Amino acid sequence: MKDAKGATTRTITLQHARIWTADPARPFAHSITLRDGNIVALDAKPEGEVIDLGGRWVGPAFIDAHLHLTLGAATLAQCDLSGCSSRAQFESRISAHARALDDAGEHESWLVGFGWNEADWRADAPTRAWLAAAGTRPAVAWRMDQHSCVVNDAALAKLDTTPIEGGEIEREHGIFREQAAWKRVIPAIPTPSLAAKRASLAKACAHLHALGIASVGSMEYLCDIRDVFVPARNALTLRVHATVLDRAWPLDQPPELPQESSDFFRIVGLKSFADGTLGSRTAWMLDPYRDQPNTCGLSMEHTLRGELTAWMRCVQSLGLSPSIHAIGDRAARELLDAMDACADSPAPRFEHAQTLHPRDIPRLAGRFASMQPLHKADDARQALARLGHARIERFFAMRALLAHGARLAFGSDWPIVSPDPLLGIKAAVTGLDLDGRPFATAHSISTREALVAYTRTAAEMLDLPSGILAPGRAGDLVVLDRSPLEIDWTREMPMIDATIVAGRTTYDRASILPSF
Template sequence: MPATSESSSSSRSCSISGIHSRRSRAPPGSRRRRPPGRTRSPRSRPSTASPNSVEESMRRLSAGLLCLVWAACARKADLVISGGMVWTGLSTGAPRPGNVAVAGGKILAIEDDAGIARYVGPHTERIRANGGLVMPGFTDGHTHFVDGGFQLASVDLRNAATPAEFVRRIKQYAATLRPGEWILGGDWDHTLWPGQPLPRHEWIDSVTPDNPVFVNRLDGHEALANAAALRAAGVTKDTPTPPGGEILRDSRTGEPLGIFKDRALDVIGRAMPEPSPERRDSALARALAYAASLGVTATAHMSASWADLASYRRLDRAGRLTLRAALYLPLDDWRTVADSVRRAGASDPWLKIGGLKGFMDGSAGSRTAYFFEPYSDSAGYRGLLQHPEADMRRWIGNADSAGLQIAVHAIGDRANAILLSIYDSVTQVHGPRDRRFRIEHAQHLRPEDIPSFGRLGVIASMQPYHAIDDGRWVERRIGPVRIKTTYAFRTLFDTGARLAFGSDWTVAPLDPILGVYAAVTRRTLDGKNPGGWIPEQKISVGEALRAYTSGNAYATFDEATRGTLAPGYDADVVVLDRNLFAMAPDSLDQARVRYTIAGGKVVYRR
């Protein structure tokens, strides 16, 4: 193999199989390794005309021979995945048979059976994919990751199908606690119950006399407090309702019923004890293990707290992170975030401050998403903004001036339209730069607003599972016209928007395979839409996978290091037990993860 000349340094190097690795910061505790496919050579004099042409020729010949010898001893892989259908993520097309070699935490090569042999050494670990899909690790573009870890150890109310079952599960869980311990999480869904009544604190007071309870609806935008929690927070009928929130009250007495929505959640939240660092670290560790079992190798952790960031940093220093995390901290704390990024830098290979997360409105399930027209089942009511529009414009403008990425929750069509307008005006005032504004959820859009995503370069950070869940009931909320551009995956793609898919865990299951199934089939959870709910908004398997891989890498400014399988990229890989591209769409949810590899290490195997 001939030597190549680098004119900038007049040095010579050689490459193997055309693999050129990017330099990247090594994970904590590891040594920087020489990039695959490159070898250093001594500096030589510039190649200028010389009477001693024989000496120059010999020098060239020696360099060439050195490269040939080095090539014959090509770097051996730490890990080789063979016998799979490899989908690199570079396009939405189908995968091809192939093998993946990994070394030093990076992709070393992607080769056919003959080509991969040179990378296999005596210490190379072998994984046989047996025809399953080999693809970039899934990135979940929107989680509440540490909260998910806490929920894994808390009461599970998600599929409690009746009020009686709801009460029974809380009673059973309370029996395992000491007096005074809070019961949190839950993720209940009253739309499963006959008549869909919201719970009241009287339902659970008698079974939780000694334990404050504050269990949230699965969308996280309303929660039920029991009498003990109301006492702990000092809530009475005279407690004012905060702007951007709602406290449900008895229509006769004015006494709180126990339901708190959006900004009113803080009324109870202020009374809740902060978990110890040890408990938070344990929750994060649980979440990491669970994510690895589902093939998730990176996440954007939304609405993270400073305590969450400290927990990630502790596990990062201990070498215990098994996924890459970008944390988005509160928008109204933009100044502190900007100072922190300036002082400490934004990232290392496993952890970074991604930017800021804000809220425009609430959710359709809690009737707090903000619409232009009233809810179809609530005359005259349009939802609510969590913050005045003027505050949002000021915070977003200031954060953008500080160079921070901004991600804002918007669900109702009016909330999305206002946010797009804010992003547009900030861009015009501050001038062009690579901002990558994000709208989290972007669920209900007016047709005329959809092209603005592509025009403004706004990322639509969406959660496909919400579509097949909400599709059971949302038409009753907003009517048959507005649902036509609800979860408008196809139209957003076709108008040039970039999509980044996630789960919103714990609001929805973390499993990205369920998200792919939802985006491709749009079959609602009640089984009433076998052909797909709003079927014209379906997308292909390849499009859904790109939104879960390279789309998310782009959304966090990481497209140069992860999101695809290519030499020099981070070796974050998932091996499935079957090829999603060859499956019937309605069976996609049956696929399972066999191996998860993060940074070149196997972190899960089944």
């Protein structure tokens, strides 16, 4: 391979493979030929360098339709609190990370943790007392959904704790939720250097390639788009179609967006949040929470101000896709009303769609529902407490959405949960929660449907050149050790053997492409 974009001057044929193309016109093949980073033939006479895959399964490389690449990259160096099953374990990890920072000479650095979930220890959220091991350095620990956090006394002393619209602050516990977390806590945390961000981005790309991922739809702030992605656009190994997270702009003065793009980077949309999350009880519901009946959650941003339709039309006038976070069934209804009042193109993206009233599901026919099946496995552990039995039919209604013609595109929301597509497929197919218990399995879908959501439909939603294996499409492939279509996902999972992006090997666990 000749350059960082993955272009090649060689022709390569992969043969003796079990190829699933995701193309309804030709779903299966046994060999595939790549030239200059693109697919030129299926089941044709071998050309160029011939590589025998020994019966391995090949499909379109996975696409994560919704993640936060810069944020996920940053967590690779932060304190991982995911899976903590007790306060003692939480505090132990904080203590260990504080020592590691001291050992590295970072005595003034904030300690940043991520990934805790009170469902893991089946009790209340942590308080500032849980961060005592950080000592006098400021510390913040983000809930897994990144919609709430807890800070220690040293951080609290630096923060504005006056009331804020669309957010909640519990000063006595050190807890900040929604807009309070985003607009009060985040700006106070020192920003890493550009060199550190660029190094982290490279590590994150390698991490995702090892999971079979070639392309992502990433939610990014303009500062990172300008300073990190645009300069790296010709050197990226991961296709990044970005959605701009900056939202504090007047509707008559849209932000000035970078125009630079490449085969591996471009801006495709802008983002707004209609509500919060189920775990934090800030998702905007039609009816009160079962375990906190004094609230129906929160509306926020353009939805709170009654500007959602106008904002969506403004984004579409820029030739970009409006992307709207909506988790609660009330937020979903407000979003669908706004969609009805907007043009169909550029296509709006309904992000998350975790709870939907049955009468609203048919309204998604032909529309993109960008969902994260591993969120179902996580939130399932709290869904019954939050929603009650009567509303479980509204929770991740993937099968009903497909039955009514919705276009499901899957992602992870990394670093909220793991970006591993195989874990997402397992969650979508089996209905097992993170504790291994079946939940709302009537909403589960087939393996083929899950694969389509991680490939073809995700590519259609993000306007990517990949997603199916057919002549003329990008040479983005994943190689698995066995067929995901022929296993029992409750008992086993395939392994990623290799990932190919634009004809270039970006991951090769099994050393099956030695000269590629």
